Amino acid sequence: xxxxxxxxxxxxxxxxxxxxxxxxxxxxxxxxxxxxxxxxxxxxxxxxxxxxxxxxxxxxxxxxxxxxxxxxxxxxxxxxxxxxxxxxxxxxxxxxxxxxxxxxxxxxxxxxxxxxxxxxxxxxxxxxxxxxxxxxxxxxxxxxxxxxxxxxxxxxxxxxxxxxxxxxxxxxxxxxxxxxxxxxxxxxxxxxxxxxxxxxxxxxxxxxxxxxxxxxxxxxxxxxxxxxxxxxxxxxxxxxxxxxxxxxxxxxxxxxxxxxxxxxxxxxxxxxxxxxxxxxxxxxxxxxxxxxxxxxxxxxxxxxxxxxxxxxxxxxxxxxxxxxxxxxxxxxxxxxxxxxxxxxxxxxxxxxxxxxxxxxxxxxxxxxxxxxxxxxxxxxxxxxxxxxxxxxxxxxxxxxxxxxxxxxxxxxxxxxxxxxxxxxxxxxxxxxxxxxxxxxxxxxxxxxxxxxxxxxxxxxxxxxxxxxx
Amino acid sequence: xxxxxxxxxxxxxxxxxxxxxxxxxxxxxxxxxxxxxxxxxxxxxxxxxxxxxxxxxxxxxxxxxxxxxxxxxxxxxxxxxxxxxxxxxxxxxxxxxxxxxxxxxxxxxxxxxxxxxxxxxxxxxxxxxxxxxxxxxxxxxxxxxxxxxxxxxxxxxxxxxxxxxxxxxxxxxxxxxxxxxxxxxxxxxxxxxxxxxxxxxxxxxxxxxxxxxxxxxxxxxxxxxxxxxxxxxxxxxxxxxxxxxxxxxxxxxxxxxxxxxxxxxxxxxxxxx
Numbered sequence: 001x002x003x004x005x006x007x008x009x010x011x012x013x014x015x016x017x018x019x020x021x022x023x024x025x026x027x028x029x030x031x032x033x034x035x036x037x038x039x040x041x042x043x044x045x046x047x048x049x050x051x052x053x054x055x056x057x058x059x060x061x062x063x064x065x066x067x068x069x070x071x072x073x074x075x076x077x078x079x080x081x082x083x084x085x086x087x088x089x090x091x092x093x094x095x096x097x098x099x100x101x102x103x104x105x106x107x108x109x110x111x112x113x114x115x116x117x118x119x120x121x122x123x124x125x126x127x128x129x130x131x132x133x134x135x136x137x138x139x140x141x142x143x144x145x146x147x148x149x150x151x152x153x154x155x156x157x158x159x160x161x162x163x164x165x166x167x168x169x170x171x172x173x174x175x176x177x178x179x180x181x182x183x184x185x186x187x188x189x190x191x192x193x194x195x196x197x198x199x200x201x202x203x204x205x206x207x208x209x210x211x212x213x214x215x216x217x218x219x220x221x222x223x224x225x226x227x228x229x230x231x232x233x234x235x236x237x238x239x240x241x242x243x244x245x246x247x248x249x250x251x252x253x254x255x256x257x258x259x260x261x262x263x264x265x266x267x268x269x270x271x272x273x274x275x276x277x278x279x280x281x282x283x284x285x286x287x288x289x290x291x292x293x294x295x296x297x298x299x300x301x302x303x304x305x306x307x308x309x310x311x312x313x314x315x316x317x318x319x320x321x322x323x324x325x326x327x328x329x330x331x332x333x334x335x336x337x338x339x340x341x342x343x344x345x346x347x348x349x350x351x352x353x354x355x356x357x358x359x360x361x362x363x364x365x366x367x368x369x370x371x372x373x374x375x376x377x378x379x380x381x382x383x384x385x386x387x388x389x390x391x392x393x394x395x396x397x398x399x400x401x402x403x404x405x406x407x408x409x410x411x412x413x414x415x416x417x418x419x420x421x422x423x424x425x426x427x428x429x430x431x432x433x434x435x436x437x438x439x440x441x442x443x444x445x446x447x448x449x450x451x452x453x454x455x456x457x458x459x460x461x462x463x464x465x466x467x468x469x
Numbered sequence: 470x471x472x473x474x475x476x477x478x479x480x481x482x483x484x485x486x487x488x489x490x491x492x493x494x495x496x497x498x499x500x501x502x503x504x505x506x507x508x509x510x511x512x513x514x515x516x517x518x519x520x521x522x523x524x525x526x527x528x529x530x531x532x533x534x535x536x537x538x539x540x541x542x543x544x545x546x547x548x549x550x551x552x553x554x555x556x557x558x559x560x561x562x563x564x565x566x567x568x569x570x571x572x573x574x575x576x577x578x579x580x581x582x583x584x585x586x587x588x589x590x591x592x593x594x595x596x597x598x599x600x601x602x603x604x605x606x607x608x609x610x611x612x613x614x615x616x617x618x619x620x621x622x623x624x625x626x627x628x629x630x631x632x633x634x635x636x637x638x639x640x641x642x643x644x645x646x647x648x649x650x651x652x653x654x655x656x657x658x659x660x661x662x663x664x665x666x667x668x669x670x671x672x673x674x675x676x677x678x679x680x681x682x683x684x685x686x687x688x689x690x691x692x693x694x695x696x697x698x699x700x701x702x703x704x705x706x707x708x709x710x711x712x713x714x715x716x717x718x719x720x721x722x723x724x725x726x727x728x729x730x731x732x733x734x735x736x737x738x739x740x741x742x
């Protein structure tokens with residue numbers, strides 16, 4: 001087994017400590033490209049029921065028919081030059097001992113075993129296309145909580161999956177949702193029964209490891225009436241020379257009085273297209289919160305959405321994007337008020353550095369009769385140098401008079417006076433700018449579980465190193 | 470301990486406009502100097518130039534610390550060498566906790582050779598020290614968790630600056646109108662705090678309009694600035710005179726400097742001096 005542990009320097013001269021790769025020994029690897037044969041093969045390999053195979057094939061047609069988005073960032077992907085399915089081991093590891101050593105090595109570098117030790121709860125990790133290791137705390141299972149990969153869920157809970165799969169984000173939603181629907185693999189499936197409140201965050205790590213390996217995970221979370229859950233997803237990807245594509249679909253259903261928080265920290269390599277569709281529906285008095293941190297990637301287009309379907313529903317989206325050289329973060333949020341007395345909030349923070357470009361793209365829509373609804377949007381952009389760029393595209397559609405909608409936006413260059421103040425107290429230029437940036441994203445970081453907050457600060461520090469002076 | 474901060478023939482411009490026109494001043498460790506003068510005379514500019522503000526361009530003259538020329542040094546190098554300025558209106562750094570900021574600052578100032586990423590003062594040790602300094606200065610412990618100067622009242626800002634000074638124990642401190650915007654009680658507290666932290670333990674340059682701040686810090690020297698120059702130097706009695714009678718006599722005695730001062734005030738709308 002050969003493993004390159006040495007931190008290497010990427011093409012932009014910045015040290016990326018996650019730039020190590022473990023040699024992948026795939027048991028099965030589909031050929032490159034996408035067509036009905038590949039889709040059939042994927043479905044067959046997984047031993048899926050016929051309805052899912054048909055679902056995939058239909059989505060494939062939609063994918064071919066849909067045009068590429070004409071907004072957002074520049075997408076230059078050769079869809080025939082990508083591997084769509086790779087199965088790293090022939091069966092899913094159940095205990096840590098059963099997990100192959102090279103995969104363990106990768107997880108160790110990512111700190112998974114530590115998370116496992118710390119939380120002793122549901123750790124799900126996706127290595128390439130399939131979940132290879134997972135454990136679930138016994139008492140969760142005893143409470144009827146289902147936390148598994150989506151492939152397993154189809155086998156073990158077919159009715160539940162079929163009832164909700166694709167209902168929030170249909171294949172017709174957009175080209176990349178259609179692509180995911182055709183070739184999806186892995187992802188998490190969670191069902192929290194009525195009234196069950198999970199007190200600790202459930203976590204999953206995702207990772208792309210084979211060159212030109214698309215990762216198309218599919219996550220479905222159903223939070224039943226009065227239940228609550230905090231799901232945490234972190235991503236790091238190693239560095240490769242040719243383009244990689246990550247295109248996930250995440251669907252969440254928050255039933256009456258339930259609560260769901262979905263936290264994501266993504267740190268992609270600079271050559272990855274990260275095109276993700278995330279959407280939740282919140283019913284009466286339910287609360288859905290997206291906490292979404294985006295670092296790295298060549299282009300990220302991601303706009304977590306909450307549709308507030310019934311009175312009293314709440315949707316909150318906290319988004320942060322960090323764009324450095326060669327990176328375009330087109331991130332934002334969508335809130336749709338479909339019922340009276342619904343409350344929405346978007347807080348977006350973006351940082352552009354070293355020629356990076358970040359855009360906030362957000363939609364607030366208030367449907368007719370969604371009376372007394374309230375929505376507040378705050379988006380702040382911080383630009384670290386004159387080469388970098390920040391744009392704001394706020395879309396607001398209000399079809400009801402009796403509502404309160406607020407929008408505040410600010411763009412600031414890193415303050416000369418702030419820099420001088422910190423430096424006059426002995427901080428170096430680099431320390432001062434890192435401190436200002438960390439302060440800027442503090443409202444998001446303080447919402448993260450402790451070890452993710454530490455990770456986030458470390459990632460920011462890595463991004464900031466060598467940025468000034 | 471013996472340290473000397475020496476300002477010689479200092480000329481400073483901001484955005485190409487001359488503000489200081491040949492300032493000479495020598496501060497020794499343990500001394501207290503008062504710097505007074507009407508608005509726009511260049512007092513803050515002198516402080517900011519000594520602290521190393523990048524917008525305050527030194528066009529002529531020099532600043533030396535213990536014989537080392539620091540005229541071209543960056544602000545952080547100066548801070549690590551023992552120069553401190555308490556600002557009149559310190560900027561807010563949202564999201565950065567006062568305690569975290571002070572821990573970084575104190576570590577760097579105490580270990581001037583520290584490289585980025587190297588260890589900070591151990592948390593326990595630092596907390597203990599900060600707590601005792603805050604008690605000494607009668608500052609609410611909650612303060613440490615607030616964001617640096619964010620939403621602070623005028624009084625809180627000034628006390629935060631004095632706390633920072635206490636944590637950094639510089640060789641020389643410039644206090645820029647640490648009394649402005651404070652009520653009489655707050656000024657008295659600030660004056661007592663400065664004396665407790667700074668008197669005989671550093672060289673103090675106290676910029677003020679009034680003698681209240683000097684109550685606990687009687688200056689050995691009082692300098693009067695007008696039109697970008699120090700026009701007169703005296704003892705504590707000069708500070709009292711200026712406080713009681715204003716700058717009429719000074720203006721009359723130095724008409725050229727007064728004319729320069731009037732000109733500078735006219736420009737003040739665009740430049741903070």
